[in-house]
Amino acid sequence: MANPARAAALVALAKLWDQGCPIASPDDRERLVDIGFRRWDSFHRRHPRIRQPPHEARIHDLVRGLVEAVEPEPRMVGPLVKDYECVAEVIAAAASLPREP
Template sequence: MADPTREAVLRALAELWANGCPVPAPELRERLADVGLRRWRSVARRHRGRRLSPDQRVQDLVRGLVAAFEPDRALVGRLVRDYECVARAIADVVTSTEG
């Protein structure tokens, strides 16, 4: 059974790619969606006792994506802005489809 949220995330990532964002390349989209959704959904377990604001959750997602896709986080530099776009797209989809 297909996960409608995951499918919506994949569409959002394809749109980002079409608009020039270099991070969600076609060969990375499936993994980006899986890592992003897992990270988003596990925030309560990783931040026990803390309620993060929406912006803090997006930044947490950015950290998770960078950790999963970049071998040396110190070298990410300005590319982090592109990861922020990906994280924002994932967050927007999840909040609109899962409530």
């Protein structure tokens, strides 16, 4: 059985690519979803003192994780971070769907 959350994330990334998002490249989509879901799921383990994090904090954390995993020089991302924010939003939306282990 296909994982609906993963499928939704891949479709959303394809739409972002069609809209001109350079981060959602077909070559990197699987990796972005893997990294994004892992980062999303580990938020509370990495931030145990934040019981009810605002959505924006989780998105910011996800963006940071994606940038660190994908970019060779994360500190040099600059305005491209807006594209990472779009990717993070669609991954976060898909992460809320039921997932298989």
